Amino acid sequence: MVSLELLKDHETVRSAPVTEAEALVDVRRLNLWYGKKQALYDISVRFPRNQITAIIGPSGCGKSTLLRSLNRMNDLVPGVRVEGEVLYEGVNIYDPRVDPVAVRRQIGMVFQKPNPFPKTIFENVAFGLRLMGFKGSELEDRVVEALKRAALWNEVQDRFRKESGLRLSGGQQQRLCIARAIAVEPPLLLMDEPTSALDPIATQAIEDLITGLKQHYTVVIVTHNMQQAARVSDRTLFMHLGVLVEEGPTELIFTKPKHPYTEAYITGRFG
Amino acid sequence: MEILKQRPSRNPKEVLTFVLLVSLSSVTLLTTLGVILSLVGDVVQFFRRVPLLEFLLAPEWTPLFAEPRYGIAPLIAGTFLVTAIALLVAIPLGLSLAIYLAEYASGSTRPRIKGTLELFEGIPTVVFGYFALLFVTPLLQWAIPDLNIFNPLSAGLVMGFAIIPYVSNVAADAMESVPRSIREAAYALGARPYEVALRVVFPAAISGIIAAIILATSRAIGETMIVAIAAGQRPTLTLDPRETIATMTSYIVQAATGDQPTGSTAFYALFAVGFTLFLLTLLLNILAQWVVERYRERYE
Ligand SMILES: Nc1ncnc2c1ncn2[C@@H]1O[C@H](COP(=O)(O)OP(=O)(O)O)[C@@H](O)[C@H]1O
Ligand SMILES: [Mg+2]
Numbered sequence: 200m201v202s203l204e205l206l207k208d209h210e211t212v213r214s215a216p217v218t219e220a221e222a223l224v225d226v227r228r229l230n231l232w233y234g235k236k237q238a239l240y241d242i243s244v245r246f247p248r249n250q251i252t253a254i255i256g257p258s259g260c261g262k263s264t265l266l267r268s269l270n271r272m273n274d275l276v277p278g279v280r281v282e283g284e285v286l287y288e289g290v291n292i293y294d295p296r297v298d299p300v301a302v303r304r305q306i307g308m309v310f311q312k313p314n315p316f317p318k319t320i321f322e323n324v325a326f327g328l329r330l331m332g333f334k335g336s337e338l339e340d341r342v343v344e345a346l347k348r349a350a351l352w353n354e355v356q357d358r359f360r361k362e363s364g365l366r367l368s369g370g371q372q373q374r375l376c377i378a379r380a381i382a383v384e385p386p387l388l389l390m391d392e393p394t395s396a397l398d399p400i401a402t403q404a405i406e407d408l409i410t411g412l413k414q415h416y417t418v419v420i421v422t423h424n425m426q427q428a429a430r431v432s433d434r435t436l437f438m439h440l441g442v443l444v445e446e447g448p449t450e451l452i453f454t455k456p457k458h459p460y461t462e463a464y465i466t467g468r469f470g
Numbered sequence: 471m472e473i474l475k476q477r478p479s480r481n482p483k484e485v486l487t488f489v490l491l492v493s494l495s496s497v498t499l500l501t502t503l504g505v506i507l508s509l510v511g512d513v514v515q516f517f518r519r520v521p522l523l524e525f526l527l528a529p530e531w532t533p534l535f536a537e538p539r540y541g542i543a544p545l546i547a548g549t550f551l552v553t554a555i556a557l558l559v560a561i562p563l564g565l566s567l568a569i570y571l572a573e574y575a576s577g578s579t580r581p582r583i584k585g586t587l588e589l590f591e592g593i594p595t596v597v598f599g600y601f602a603l604l605f606v607t608p609l610l611q612w613a614i615p616d617l618n619i620f621n622p623l624s625a626g627l628v629m630g631f632a633i634i635p636y637v638s639n640v641a642a643d644a645m646e647s648v649p650r651s652i653r654e655a656a657y658a659l660g661a662r663p664y665e666v667a668l669r670v671v672f673p674a675a676i677s678g679i680i681a682a683i684i685l686a687t688s689r690a691i692g693e694t695m696i697v698a699i700a701a702g703q704r705p706t707l708t709l710d711p712r713e714t715i716a717t718m719t720s721y722i723v724q725a726a727t728g729d730q731p732t733g734s735t736a737f738y739a740l741f742a743v744g745f746t747l748f749l750l751t752l753l754l755n756i757l758a759q760w761v762v763e764r765y766r767e768r769y770e
Pocket of ligand 1 (some may be wrong): 233236238256257258259260263264265276306365
């Protein structure tokens with residue numbers, strides 16, 4: 200019953216739409232292909248500043264693809280083709296004059312599996328700062344500040360200069376990756392299922408951290424876990440088969456979904 | 471319980487395979503041991519005639535003189551000189567090539583270049599030797615007038631090119647095995663490809679890269695034909711790359727093809743040099759393994 204044909208010309212169902220002024224990122228009619236295979240269909244959505252937006256949907260529906268088109272990480276995949284616009288602070292990041300490296304320096308990313316560099320904790324967090332030319336005491340201050348914001352400082356303060364990031368536990372590694380991403384103060388932070396490889400306690404710590412990040416950052420988080428989306432996010436996007444089916448305030452999506460697919464998904468009657 | 475009786479070791483095919491594998495591996499091991507032991511006998515003969523201190527400290531190696539001297543130093547100096555020159559060529563070029571292969575070459579060009587390098591690796595070294603003697607040396611003499619016809623500079627430079635594949639392919643393998651997730655982390659932080667290669671992938675693969683260099687070094691030390699043909703066969707205690715020298719390997723070729731009577735001191739000297747060479751390469755290989763173990767990153 201759930202087929203692509205039914206969704207293709209689907210107008211996204213929107214509740215309480217985000218205005219242009221509120222939006223940090225404005226995606227307009229985005230289509231994306233991996234070679235011949237189309238992975239995103241005509242997606243238009245706005246991500247509001249200083250809020251947390253969750254992207255949910257069944258596996259393979261294009262959540263990661265949408266997330267990775269917000270910082271041009273998909274450029275690294277051979278054979279990718281993108282149509283449409285992603286406006287970041289009003290600038291289309293797919294404009295040929297835009298340097299994708301400059302885009303990525305503005306936008307932080309945290310991955311599904313913790314992926315610290317095989318370097319010390321300090322050097323992990325310092326990496327992006329060094330790329331931007333930070334040195335000396337300013338560099339050190341920013342590293343410590345990032346470790347504090349990522350709620351890792353207390354656990355590593357006596358060893359962060361010497362110990363390899365790989366020696367930390369999974370949950371600590373993921374917080375290290377968050378520290379590494381926020382050290383350069385990116386206005387926008389993208390997270391792709393950041394807790395899917397972690398145990399419940401580590402997950403709790405990361406979720407607390409994410410809700411705290413909202414003061415300083417705009418966050419877009421992909422999650423497999425609907426409870427997590429309900430707990431941490433202000434708005435939720437529901438995707439299916441590369442189409443954005445419905446989007447709106449998280450509370451509405453979870454209590455009064457408008458589209459039958461959304462309802463089926465959040466009540467677990469999907470597929 | 472029927473299931474308890476079927477122990478795999480009782481299965482005849484299992485037993486046969488086991489016996490076969492063990493005997494095959496023992497053959498290899500025993501051959502190696504045999505080679506070492508047969509060397510040791512002759513080495514002991516040598517040191518009965520020549521004191522160890524003479525071997526280690528004498529400044530000359532002249533087994534065929536009326537008053538022979540048996541100091542290994544000139545041969546070690548010759549080996550060191552050629553190896554150092556070869557590494558000066560092979561390390562920068564080999565590592566640049568490795569970075570290109572691992573980080574820049576596309577999926578289809580990478581195996582083609584690696585394959586070409588492996589072919590290059592298969593060229594008989596005697597060809598490189600005559601290339602050094604007949605082509606590179608005259609060219610160098612044009613720039614450096616007091617360069618001997620036989621000289622370690624030419625031999626070392628050509629050997630450097632000959633061992634590039636050992637550096638580049640092993641180092642590229644090490645760099646390619648660095649997980650993709652780590653490269654992605656660097657790109658997501660706004661690193662450019664060269665920054666990803668130099669600041670992330672290269673240091674993460676450092677154990678494999680050092681191992682590649684050590685293996686290439688042990689290749690260079692053991693290389694025989696190029697030095698025998700192009701570097702000369704006159705043991706000289708010098709580090710001047712313009713002078714004619716001899717390396718441990720070129721001395722062995724010279725002595726083995728020469729006419730020292732079996733049982734003479736000069737004859738046993740051959741084995742003493744061979745054994746020194748063997749120990750040196752063995753040490754390097756152990757060092758390489760130790761480095762790989764000690765500095766390997768575990769990503770779990
Ligand atoms: N690098 C890639 N090359 C080809 N196809 C891909 C690639 N990455 C994802 N896809 C395809 O695109 C679709 C969306 O994938 P993805 O965005 O990873 O989904 P999700 O994150 O929702 O599980 C899937 O059908 C997947 O097979
Ligand atoms: Mg995904």
